[in-house]
Amino acid sequence: MNVLVVGGGGREHTIIRKIKENPDVETIYALPGNGGIAADAVCVNIGAKDIDGIVTFAGDHKIDYAIVAPDDPLALGAVDVLNAIGIPAFGPNKKAAIIESSKVFSKNLMKKYGIPTAAYEVFHKAEEAKAYVETCKIPVVIKADGLALGKGVIIAMTREEAVAAVESIMCDRVFGDSGSQIVVEEFLEGPEVSVLSFTDGNVVVPMVSSMDHKRALDGDQGLNTGGMGTIAPNPFYTAEVADRCMKEIFVPTIEAMKAEGRPFKGCLYFGLMITKDGPKVIEYNCRFGDPETQVVLPLLKSDLLTIMQAVSEGKLAETAVEFSDGAACCVVMASGGYPGSYEKGHAITIPEDLSAEVFVAGAALKDGKLVTSGGRVLGVTATADTLADAVAKAYENVEKITFEKAFYRRDIGRRALEVK
Numbered sequence: 001m002n003v004l005v006v007g008g009g010g011r012e013h014t015i016i017r018k019i020k021e022n023p024d025v026e027t028i029y030a031l032p033g034n035g036g037i038a039a040d041a042v043c044v045n046i047g048a049k050d051i052d053g054i055v056t057f058a059g060d061h062k063i064d065y066a067i068v069a070p071d072d073p074l075a076l077g078a079v080d081v082l083n084a085i086g087i088p089a090f091g092p093n094k095k096a097a098i099i100e101s102s103k104v105f106s107k108n109l110m111k112k113y114g115i116p117t118a119a120y121e122v123f124h125k126a127e128e129a130k131a132y133v134e135t136c137k138i139p140v141v142i143k144a145d146g147l148a149l150g151k152g153v154i155i156a157m158t159r160e161e162a163v164a165a166v167e168s169i170m171c172d173r174v175f176g177d178s179g180s181q182i183v184v185e186e187f188l189e190g191p192e193v194s195v196l197s198f199t200d201g202n203v204v205v206p207m208v209s210s211m212d213h214k215r216a217l218d219g220d221q222g223l224n225t226g227g228m229g230t231i232a233p234n235p236f237y238t239a240e241v242a243d244r245c246m247k248e249i250f251v252p253t254i255e256a257m258k259a260e261g262r263p264f265k266g267c268l269y270f271g272l273m274i275t276k277d278g279p280k281v282i283e284y285n286c287r288f289g290d291p292e293t294q295v296v297l298p299l300l301k302s303d304l305l306t307i308m309q310a311v312s313e314g315k316l317a318e319t320a321v322e323f324s325d326g327a328a329c330c331v332v333m334a335s336g337g338y339p340g341s342y343e344k345g346h347a348i349t350i351p352e353d354l355s356a357e358v359f360v361a362g363a364a365l366k367d368g369k370l371v372t373s374g375g376r377v378l379g380v381t382a383t384a385d386t387l388a389d390a391v392a393k394a395y396e397n398v399e400k401i402t403f404e405k406a407f408y409r410r411d412i413g414r415r416a417l418e419v420k
Contacts, residue, residue, distance in 0.1 A: 001022075001024045001025050001026055001064045001065065002026060002027045002028075002029070002061060002062060002063050002064050002065075003019060003025055003027070003028045003029070003063070003064065003065050003066070003067065003305070004028075004029045004031065004054075004057070004058055004061075004063045004065070004066040004067070005019075005028060005029070005030050005031070005033075005041065005066075005067045005069060006031050006048050006054060006066065006067065006068045006069055006070065006073055006078060007030070007031075007048050007068075007069035007070045007073075008030065008031075008032045008033050008034045008037065008043075008048065009034070009070075009290055009361045009362070009374075009376075010290055010291055010293075010294055010332075010359040010360065010361035010376065010378075010379040011069055011070075011288050011289070011290035011291070011293040011294070012030060012033070012037065012069050012070075013034070013036060013037050013040070013359040013360050013361070014293045014294050014297050014298070014359050014379075014381075015067060015069060015288065015293065015297065015304070016028055016030060016037060016040050016041050017040060017297075017357070017359070018297045018298075018300065018304040019067075019304050019305045019308075020040060021303065021304070022303055022304075022305040022306070024305075025305065027042060028040065028041040028042065029041060029042050029043075029044055029057070029061065029063070030042070030043045030044070031043075031044050031046040031047075031048065031053075031054055031057065032044065032045050032046055032047055032048065034360055034361070034362070034363055034364065034373070035360065035363040035364040035365040035366075035370050035371070035373070036358070036359075036360020036361075036363050036370060036378075037360060038365060044057060048070050048072060048073050049072050049073055049076060051073060051076050051077065051078050051081055054073070054078060054082075055078075055081045055082060055085060058082060058085070058087050059085050059087075063087055064087075064088075065087070065088055065089070065090070065305070065308075065309065065312075066079075066082050066087055066088070066089040066090070067089070067090045067091070067308065068082075068089055068090065068091035068287075069091070069287055069288060070287065071097070071100055071101070071147050071285065071286060071287055072147060074091050074092060074094075074097040074100075074101075074266075074286050074287060075094065075097045075098070075100070075101035075147060075286075076094070077093065077094035077097075078091070079091045079092065079093050079094070079266075080093045080094050088309070088312045088313075089312065090266055090267075090308040090309075090311060090312060091265075091266040091267075091286075091287065092264050092265055092266045092268075092286050093265075095261070095262045096257060096262045096263065096264040096265070096266075096286065097286040098262065099257065099262075099264065099268070099284045099286055100147070100283075100284055100285050100286040100287070101146060101147055101286070102145055102146060103143050103144070103145050103146075103183045103283070104122050104145050104181055104183060106283070106284050107120050107122070107183055107185070108122075109253075109256055109257075109260065110253075110256075110281060112256070113252055113253075113255075113256040113259075114252070115248070115249055115252050115253060115256065115281060116248060116249065116277075116278065116279065116280040116281065117185075117280050117281045117282075118141070118185040118186040118187075118188050118280060118282070119185065119186040120183050120184065120185035120186065121183075121184050121185075122181060122182070122183055122184075123166075123170075123181065123182050123184060124180070124181045125170075126166055126167065126170040126171050129166045129170065129182060129184060130163050130166050130167070132184060133156070133159060133162035133163060133165075133166060133184060134159060134163070136162075136184065137186070137187075138156070138157070138158060138159060138162065138187075139155060139156060139157045139187040140155075140156050140162050140184060140185070140186070140187055141153065141154070141155055141156075141184070141185045141186070141187050142154045142155075142156060142162065142165040142166060142169065142182055142183075142184055142185075143182060143183040143184075143185065144169050144175040144178040144179045144182060145178060145179070145180065145181045145182060145183065146175070146176075146177060146178030146179075146180075147178055148175035148176075148178045149226070151175075151224060151226075152169070152175045152178055152179075153224075153283075154168070154169070155187065166182065169182055170182060188273045188275050188280060188282070189273075189275065189276075190273045190274045190275040190276065191211075191234075191236040191273070191274050192211070192212070192271070192272065192273050192274075192282065193209050193210075193211065193234045193236055193237045193241075193272045193273075193274060193279075194209065194210045194211065194212055194230075194234070194269065194270070194271055194272070194289055194292045195207070195209050195210075195237070195245065195250075195269070195270045195272060196210075196267055196268075196269050196270075196288060196289060196292060196293070196296055197250060197267065197268050197269075197270065198267060198307055198311055198316060198321060199254055199264055199265065199266070199267075199268050199311070199316070200265050200310065200311045200312075200313075200314045200315065200316040200317075201254065201257075201258060201263035201264055201265045201314065202254070202258075202263075202314065202316075202317070203254075203316050203317045204246075204250045204251060204253075204254050204268070205316060205321045206242070206245075206246070206250060207296050207300070207321075207323065208232050208233050208296055208299050208323045209232065209233045209234040209237035209242075210230050210231065210232040210233070210234055210289075210292045210295050210296055211230060211231050211232070211234040211236075211413075211415070211416055212227050212229075212230050212289070212291070212292060213227065213228045213229045213230065213409060213411075213412055214227060214228070215228070216228060216334075216338070216339060216409075217409065218409050218410055218411045219411065223339050223340070224339070225334075225338065225339045225375075225376070226290065226291075226339070226375075226376055227289075227290060227291045227292075227332065227376075228331075228332045228334070228376075228408070228409045228412065229291065229329070229330055229331045229332050229379075229408075229409055229412030229413075230291045230292050230294060230295045230329075230330045230412070231295060231327070231328065231329045231330075231387060231390070231391070231412065231413040231416050232292075232295040232296055232299060232327065232328045233327065233387075234416065235387075235416050235419040236274050236419065237274075241274060241279055244278055244279055245270070245272065245279050248278070248279070249270060249272070249279060249281060250270065253268070253270075253281075253284070254268075264286075265311055265312065265314075266286065266287065266311060267286075267287055267288045268284065268285075268286065269284065269285035269286070269287065269288070269289050269292070270284065271283040271284070271285065290361075291330050291332055291376075291379050294330040294359050294379040294381050295328035295329065295330045295381060296328075298328050298357060298381055298383050299323045299324045299326060299327075299328050299383065300321075300322075300323055300324075301322045301323060301324050302319075302320050302321050302322045306319065307319055307321055324383070325385075326383055326384060326385050326386075326390070327383065327384060327385070327386055327387040327389075327390040328381055328382065328383045328384075328390050329381065329382055329387070329390040329391045329393070329394040329412060329413050330359075330379045330380065330381040330394065330412075331379070331380050331394045331395060331398050331408055331409070331412050332361075332376050332377075332378070332379050332380075332408060332409075333376075333377050333378040333379075333380065333398060333401060333403075333406050333407075333408045334375055334376050334377060334406070334407055334408060335362070335372050335374070335375055335376075335377055335405060335406070335407075336405030336406070336407050337405070338375035338376065338407075339375055342375055342405075343372075343404075343405060344371070344372055344373050344374075345366070345371050345372065345373075346371060346372045346403045346404040346405065347369055347370070347371055347403060347404075348363060348369075348370040348371060348372060348377070348378070348401070348402075348403040349401065349402045349403065350370070350378075350401050351400050351401070354380075354397045354400060354401075355382065355393060355396075355397060356380050356381055356382040356393060356394055356396075356397035357380075357381045357382075358378055358379070358380055358381075358397075358401070359378065359379040359380075359381060360377075360378055361374060361376045361377060361378060361379060362374015362375060362376055362377045363377055363378070372403055377403065377406070378401065380394055380397050380398045380401065381394065382394035382396075382397060387413060387416060387417060388417055390413075391412065391413040391417065394412070395410070
């Protein structure tokens with residue numbers, strides 16, 4: 001069986017490692033992949049947004065199944081065009097991917113169907129938005145409507161910051177056309193929880209919960225990043241909270257998308273906040289999160305490819321999805337300077353005797369050697385029976401890996417371990 005995986009980061013490396021466990025898989029192609037993924041798949045230099053290139057390659061190489069992992073190709077309709085040439089693919093079609101590609105759509109969907117989320121207003125004109133933030137309650141959250149590499153959200157702690165955020169997104173277009181309209185929403189407080197879920201459009205099966213660490217520095221300080229580490233499970237996601245989420249958020253969302261003529265098949269990511277009034281949706285993503293995938297999939301006991309095929313075929317209800325009772329911790333090793341400017345091309349040394357998995361996000365091959373090529377370079381993931389042991393094991397392995405100007409947070413999982 002020939003499998004194609006679209007994407008080239010740590011999330012895709014994790015997915016590829018997991019589907020390699022299926023004995024029916026012969027060849028895995030990664031488009032474009034990266035220097036580390038090349039050890040587990042055949043990397044082909046076709047970009048994730050090159051839909052024509054992806055479809056041509058898939059047809060020419062007799063691909064039996066495709067997995068479209070990043071948001072951009074999903075929003076561009078990669079699954080639609082693969083399906084159109086007879087190739088089954090994991091991921092939502094373009095109509096369903098709008099749940100992430102337009103925050104205005106997703107907020108209006110939640111409002112229409114009574115799914116708990118923050119109160120909000122939508123603005124198409126900068127002057128109207130600036131007038132609103134001059135009088136609304138502060139802090140306030142300002143979001144670009146479209147995709148922005150996970151960075152199109154600004155939490156404004158003062159009115160000056162709120163006005164500056166509106167100008168930055170709508171006037172300066174720091175996120176491009178994603179800022180043509182914005183959502184200004186109520187600032188919620190409480191612990192955040194990420195829940196990835198499999199859904200075939202009819203049933204939804206949540207995966208083990210996780211906790212992301214977005215800020216660059218220890219103590220949740222510094223600039224926002226794509227994620228500096230994750231742990232699973234999230235201790236704030238209790239059985240009671242999980243039950244409420246299933247009844248009030250997960251099932252209603254799947255039913256809402258179906259009612260809108262946009263049935264969602266694939267991985268639907270629920271970004272949640274556990275407020276004093278109960279769980280509320282902060283955001284939806286139409287794909288596996290990164291780096292949440294790096295702690296969730298290592299805990300999956302069932303066969304990932306089998307589950308994905310069941311999702312595509314609408315047979316998820318009859319398919320086993322089982323996770324281990326243990327815990328996982330992923331520590332991201334980044335290039336010095338990230339999320340700002342950083343150097344590339346530093347040699348990476350990874351010992352062979354590690355007791356953790358290393359998922360490669362931003363590295364290339366140069367003369368057969370792995371060198372840094374991105375801001376987030378590696379995700380080092382350890383699993384254990386307890387979270388404390390998983391955290392300790394992850395850091396023990398991180399300390400054995402070296403590259404010049406490497407930096408990482410030293411408190412991944414600390415907040416979770418403090419929960420009584």
